Amino acid sequence: MIAGFEETKKLLSKYKIPYGQGEIIKNKTNGFDFAKEFDYPVVLKIYSSNILHKIDIGGVILDIRDEESLSVAWEKISKLAQSKKADILIQKQEKGIEIIMGAKRDPVFGPIIMFGLGGIFAEILKDVSFRLAPVTKKEVKEMIKEIKGYKILNGYRGQKQANLLKLEEILLSLSEMIVKESQIKEIDFNPIIISDKKAVVVDAKILQ
Amino acid sequence: MKLDTIFNPKTIAVIGATDRDGSVGRGLVKNLLQGKKLRKIYLINPNRKKVFGIKTFSEIRAIDKKVDLAIIAVPAKIVLKIVKECCEKKVKAIIIISSGFAETGEQGTFLQNQIKQLLKEANISLIGPNCLGILRPSAGLNASFAPLSPNQGEIALISQSGALLDSIIDASSDKFYGFSAIISYGNEAGLTLPDFLDWAGKDKKTKVIALYFEGLKNGREFFNIAKKVSRIKPIIILRGGKTKISQKAVSSHTGALAGTSQIYSTAFKQAGLIEVQSLQELLDVSKALVWQPKCKNGIGVVTNGGGAGILAADYCYQLGVNLTKLNPNIKEKIDKAKSMHSGWSKNNPVDIVGDALSDRYKIAIDSLLLQNDIYGLMVIQTMQVMTEPIKNAKIIIETKKKYPKKPIVAVFMGGKFTNPAINLLEKNKIPNYSDPLRAAHAIKSLTNNH
Numbered sequence: 001m002i003a004g005f006e007e008t009k010k011l012l013s014k015y016k017i018p019y020g021q022g023e024i025i026k027n028k029t030n031g032f033d034f035a036k037e038f039d040y041p042v043v044l045k046i047y048s049s050n051i052l053h054k055i056d057i058g059g060v061i062l063d064i065r066d067e068e069s070l071s072v073a074w075e076k077i078s079k080l081a082q083s084k085k086a087d088i089l090i091q092k093q094e095k096g097i098e099i100i101m102g103a104k105r106d107p108v109f110g111p112i113i114m115f116g117l118g119g120i121f122a123e124i125l126k127d128v129s130f131r132l133a134p135v136t137k138k139e140v141k142e143m144i145k146e147i148k149g150y151k152i153l154n155g156y157r158g159q160k161q162a163n164l165l166k167l168e169e170i171l172l173s174l175s176e177m178i179v180k181e182s183q184i185k186e187i188d189f190n191p192i193i194i195s196d197k198k199a200v201v202v203d204a205k206i207l208q
Numbered sequence: 209m210k211l212d213t214i215f216n217p218k219t220i221a222v223i224g225a226t227d228r229d230g231s232v233g234r235g236l237v238k239n240l241l242q243g244k245k246l247r248k249i250y251l252i253n254p255n256r257k258k259v260f261g262i263k264t265f266s267e268i269r270a271i272d273k274k275v276d277l278a279i280i281a282v283p284a285k286i287v288l289k290i291v292k293e294c295c296e297k298k299v300k301a302i303i304i305i306s307s308g309f310a311e312t313g314e315q316g317t318f319l320q321n322q323i324k325q326l327l328k329e330a331n332i333s334l335i336g337p338n339c340l341g342i343l344r345p346s347a348g349l350n351a352s353f354a355p356l357s358p359n360q361g362e363i364a365l366i367s368q369s370g371a372l373l374d375s376i377i378d379a380s381s382d383k384f385y386g387f388s389a390i391i392s393y394g395n396e397a398g399l400t401l402p403d404f405l406d407w408a409g410k411d412k413k414t415k416v417i418a419l420y421f422e423g424l425k426n427g428r429e430f431f432n433i434a435k436k437v438s439r440i441k442p443i444i445i446l447r448g449g450k451t452k453i454s455q456k457a458v459s460s461h462t463g464a465l466a467g468t469s470q471i472y473s474t475a476f477k478q479a480g481l482i483e484v485q486s487l488q489e490l491l492d493v494s495k496a497l498v499w500q501p502k503c504k505n506g507i508g509v510v511t512n513g514g515g516a517g518i519l520a521a522d523y524c525y526q527l528g529v530n531l532t533k534l535n536p537n538i539k540e541k542i543d544k545a546k547s548m549h550s551g552w553s554k555n556n557p558v559d560i561v562g563d564a565l566s567d568r569y570k571i572a573i574d575s576l577l578l579q580n581d582i583y584g585l586m587v588i589q590t591m592q593v594m595t596e597p598i599k600n601a602k603i604i605i606e607t608k609k610k611y612p613k614k615p616i617v618a619v620f621m622g623g624k625f626t627n628p629a630i631n632l633l634e635k636n637k638i639p640n641y642s643d644p645l646r647a648a649h650a651i652k653s654l655t656n657n658h
Contacts, residue, residue, distance in 0.1 A: 106427070106468075106471050108423070108424055108427035108471065108472075109427035109428055109471055109475050110427070110428045112471060112474070129474075130470060130471060130474040131478055132428075132431060132474065132475055132478055139478065
C-alpha cells in the first residue's frame with residue numbers, strides 16, 4: 001500500500017525532508033485559494049494509495065498558469081479522480097532540474113538507496129548510482145558524482161550549479177528513513193526539483 | 209574452535225580413505241600424506257585393511273588418540289551417521305567433502321540441516337559440505353582432493369567453486385606466486401564466507417585476499433566484514449552469475465540466491481573491494497598487490513614500441529590511471545644522454561624507439577623514477593632483433609631496489625626469446641603481463657585509494 005498524503009507528509013517532515021508546498025483539495029475554489037496564497041504556476045495530481053503510475057493514466061497536469069487553465073484542468077482531473085476513487089492534490093510548480101531518489105530492501109544486502117537524474121536519464125539510460133544504507137556523508141558525495149549526468153548538476157552551459165548540499169542532506173535522510181522505518185518496503189522520490197537555492201521533493205511514493 | 213587450528217591440526221582422521229583409482233578419497237589421502245611428517249594421519253575404511261600400505265581403522269571411535277580434524281568423504285546418505293560418531297569421538301572440527309546436500313534440493317537441505325544442528329550442539333566447527341577442502345601450504349596441509357599442492361605464498365584464495373580452484377592450483381604450479389591458504393567453503397552449513405574472510409584478514413601469512421563466488425547468503429554480514437578487512441589488506445573479488453543465463457546455472461549450483469549485479473558491484477565498491485572481470489585479472493591483480501607496494505595515482509610508461517605505448521596510454525586513461533607530465537629537467541636529462549635516440553617521444557609514455565638497447569632503458573627508467581610525482585612505472589618491451597631482454601630485466605630489478613616505494617610492472621611481450629627474462633623478473637617479484645591492458649589493470653589496483 002502507498003502511504004496516504006498526510007502520512008507521507010508526516011514521514012518526510014520527521015526526517016526533515018523538504019516536501020513541495022501542496023494540499024488535498026475538494027473543489028475548484030480550494031484550488032483558487034491555494035494559488036492565490038502560493039502563486040501560479042501550480043500542478044494538479046490525483047492521489048491514491050492504489051495508483052502506482054499516475055502519469056501513465058493522465059493523472060498529472062503541470063504548469064497551470066492562471067485561474068482559467070486551473071478551471072479546465074480541474075474539470076479533467078476531477079473526472080479521472082472520481083472514476084479512480086482518488087483524491088486531488090494541488091502543488092506549487094517548482095523550477096529546476098529533475099532528480100530521482102529511491103530506497104528499497106534488497107533480499108541479499110538489505111536497505112539500499114539510489115540516486116540519479118530524473119526522466120529519461122534514469123528510466124532509459126539507467127544513469128543511477130546505488131549505496132547500501134546507512135551511508136556516510138562521504139559516500140553520499142561520491143554517489144552524486146558517480147552518475148554520468150553529474151556535469152548537468154555542476155553547472156552546464158552557463159547554468160548555475162545545483163545546490164548539491166541540499167541533495168546530500170536528502171540522501172542522508174532517505175538512508176536514515178529506510179534503515180529506521182522497518183515497515184517501509186520502498187521509497188520513491190520522483191521527481192525532486194533542484195535549483196541553485198533549494199531542493200524539494202514534489203512527488204513521494206512510500207510503499208509499506 | 210579457532211580456524212588457525214583447523215589450518216594446522218596435529219591429528220587428522222580421513223573417513224572414506226581409499227586408494228581406489230579415480231576416487232575423491234584417494235586424492236584426499238595422497239594429498240594429506242604429503243604432510244605425514246608434520247602430523248598424525250588416521251585412515252578410516254571398514255572395507256579395506258590397508259590404504260597405501262597404511263593400516264586402516266574400521267571407524268573413528270576405534271582410534272585411541274584425540275582427533276583434531278575429521279575429513280569426511282563418504283556418500284551423502286551415510287554422512288549423518290559418520291558425523292554422529294565424530295561427535296562421540298569429540299573431534300574439534302569436521303570438513304565434509306561429500307556432495308548431495310542443500311545444492312541438490314529439499315531432501316539434501318533437510319539432511320544438511322540435521323548435520324548442522326548436531327554439530328552446533330556439540331560445538332564442533334564444520335567446513336562444507338560439498339567442498340573441495342582447504343589447503344595451507346605453509347603448514348604442509350593439503351586437506352583437499354586438488355590435483356596437486358600449490359606453491360607457498362601470500363595470497364589467500366577463497367572460492368565458492370571448488371573446480372575453479374583445482375585449475376588455478378594447476379596453472380600456478382609453474383609460476384612464482386603462491387598461496388597462504390586456499391579455501392573451498394562449499395554450502396557454508398557451519399563456517400561461512402565471512403568467517404573465512406575475517407580469519408584471512410587477521411592471518412599473518414596472508415597479504416592479499418582473492419575471492420570467487422556467485423551469490424551470498426547473508427550479504428550484509430559479508431559487507432560489514434569485508435569493509436573492515438579491506439582497510440587492512442586488499443580484497444579482490446570475481447563474481448560469476450551476472451547474466452540471466454548464468455543465473456540459471458547458479459541456482460542449481462549452490463542454492464544461493466543471486467541479487468542483481470549492480471547491487472553486488474555497489475556493495476563491493478562501498479566495502480572497498482577491487483572487483484575484477486576474469487580469472488586472469490583476479491590472479492594478475494593479486495600478483496601485483498602481493499609483490500609491489502601501493503602508490504599514489506600518477507605513473508610513468510617506458511616503451512621501445514610506439515604502438516604498445518599508445519595502447520598502454522589508452523588503457524590507463526580508460527581506467528583512470530594518470531600518466532604524469534614529465535618535468536623539464538627530467539626531459540633534459542634523457543635528452544642529453546649519449547645513447548638516447550633523438551627521436552624519443554619527449555613525453556610520457558617515454559618511447560625510447562625500437563632499436564633501444566639496455567642503456568636506453570636504464571636512462572629512461574632511472575630518470576622517470578627520479579621525478580617525485582611519478583609514483584610508479586610500467587616498463588614495456590617489444591621484441592626487436594637487437595633487444596636485450598635479460599639485460600633489461602636486470603636493470604628493472606636493480607633500479608627497483610633503489611625505489612622500494614615505487615611499484616614497477618613489466619610488459620615484456622613475446623615468447624621464446626622473452627620468456628627467460630620474464631621468469632627472471634617474476635622470480636624477483638616484478639609482475640610481468642603479456643598485454644598492456646593486463647598491466648594497466650594491475651597498476652590501477654596499485655594506485656587505488658582503498
